[in-house]
Amino acid sequence: MKNSKNLKNNTSKDKKTSLKQSSSTSLTSNSLLKSTDTNSQKHKINQLWEKILKQKQRNQDYISKMDSHLGLYHQAIAPTKVEYLLPSLVSLITRLIELFERKTISDWQRTFIIDWIGDLLEDVMDISPDIGMQLQLKASNATQKVIKYKLSDEESEEFEQHMQNTFKTLVEDMYGGPVPTPEEGWDFENITHILEGFSEAQFFEQNEGSIDEEKPIINNHSTADADSDFRKWFNQMFRRTAKALHPDKQSNDTVRERNQAIMAELSHAKATGDIVTIIQLYMTHVGDNQFNAFSELDEARLINALNQQLTKLKVEFIELKDETVLTDYAIKRLKKCAKNPKKLQEWIDEIKAQAVKLDETRAKLKSLKALKQEIEVMIQEQESYYLQAQFKQLFD
Template identity: 25%
Template sequence: MPTKQITTDKRDKQKPTSRFQRLWAEAETLARDNAELEKGLDAVVSRINEDIFTAERQLGETIRLFVYRQLEFAHKKSLAKWQRNELNDWINENLSELLAMGLLDEPLQEQLAILRAAEMDIDLDPDSERSAVEQLDDYFGSEAGEPGDEEQGNRSDDLFGEDEDLDDTFEDDEDELAELLRKLHAEFEGAQESMDTPTPPKKKPISDKVFRRLFQQTAAALHPDKETDQSRREEKHALMSELLTARKEHDLITILKLHEQYVNADSDLNSDDEQALEEVLVEYLNQQRERIDEIVSQSPLHQMAFSQFYHKTPATVTRRIDAHLEKIGAKQDALLTVLASVKTLKSFKEILTARYDTQIMRNDWF
């Protein structure tokens, strides 16, 4: 909404813009921008859920198919060491993407456990009721500690119990001394801070007289009985309800907003009143600045939307989303091409060689 001048004389001559008017204009602009940001960011999040996540899930299904194909070749004994390392790196990259998409399901984890067990010469029982993942966990769990460790530890405690108690006594004394020093240091720092930091001036409260004057001027302008047009009458009735709620809650900012938009009367506030109103506006302005971070940080999806796709211009948002969708589509097409072309171990080795050479060139370049 456009911000009018608060103080105008009857001849419509504008007085110089006051600090209060400048603060009000800045706060209203920021509040309007925040409202647009919140609405626009929610719209981008909706498009991410509908368009981008749909495309990424389709890509994820293709990646999962490709990982199954990779696992088939990973069991081949004829792979050279560098080929197996390159394949493992490639599988891990794909698994990271599937994990981020929530597509790393139990069947795929089962196949990965079987492959890892084979690589480490761990025998899994195919007839066991426990899955390969559980058997592998059991194996590493049993390897984590040797039998008798706990008993040996208990014997050590018995042998050195007296010395341990003595050490604990010294440690307790040291802890008490450290805590005492910490408290003394904190008290010293607090005293220094109180000496170095000037006491902020006490805020002047808004007087009830000013509050009533703003309310009465606004209520007079918004009274619905003065309107003969029914639609206008209903609009003012809603505005009056908002004003009454603001008075009940002592919401000065809402009263100021309504006063700024609908009241044409001169403002006869004194300097103290204006200073108190300025302090309210500064606080409101700071709240609007903090509101930007709250809007962007309300969820990881909102942060993603803001950093990658959001723009005030809808056409720019669409262009950024379309560009991202093109990248997803290109990656899926490339994977489908590989899936269609890789039928034998020989053809798969050729792709591994090409990937390996590309990685070497990239490392040499950087």
């Protein structure tokens, strides 16, 4: 089970905000310092600067691309899944859980039903994690009932404790931290209110102080003296840039609003230790020759800070890709849909057809006999599929 979706989305938004706030600064200057010496520290600084600008642009381009894909998905595909597919999935899963509890179902048939429900739940979780979680807990509760009437009293008590721990773990995994324990115990009926009422604000309130805030990268130097000197330089850069751009100095409303936006970006850069944005804003809006008046010690510290900034940007890119909620298949398909509206309509029609097929399957399951017949048909279809796949491999 994945950790808290709310927490994860919140973390992802923070990263996107950080990168987007930096997008207004100029990314065109590939050289930071004037230097013709390829062996000097100035040359190393310029090389790092160029790599940082490229990585920063790469991150921004990826965010723009994903925002476009997600916009199309949430505008057209997600609502279709919620309207058509989700009710059909919930109806079929609920019916399978009801039949699963019948005593005349054999163990192998129950195993098949569990796998069947698991496959359907994956689709539900993609559409609505909250509903998927509730159905998963309901299915687990049904499994608990079936196993309990097959066990001795001692075995039943041990199994019940195991299920209590399982429910607790599932909920805590979903919300990324501890949640209130219901007095009645951890079963489906007693924790539904937690799933419905436990908010992201409650999570942060309970975990206040347990999540480490990101420390500015300028604090990570080898010696206290070097750290102190570099912080002074960094803060001086911030103050000089802020003084030059202070909105109160402007009488023109348009310029004042522009400077207010730049000041917000500057403050965010200072809070996160984003030395690159600080330098870019300084060069763009202050622009004296201070960057060519470094001592060798200052240049060494700047190299250290830029290396850390580059590493941070690379890690952010990896995390952005990992946090993408859509599969590669969906992203490629959305790209085609953006170019061709017919492709988008085909996808919508497929979702509706899938919902109809699920409803037809649900309608068949009027009795245990019908369920057993459907299982036999599905097993035959699976065997036929695997045989065809093996046959195809032999001649490919």
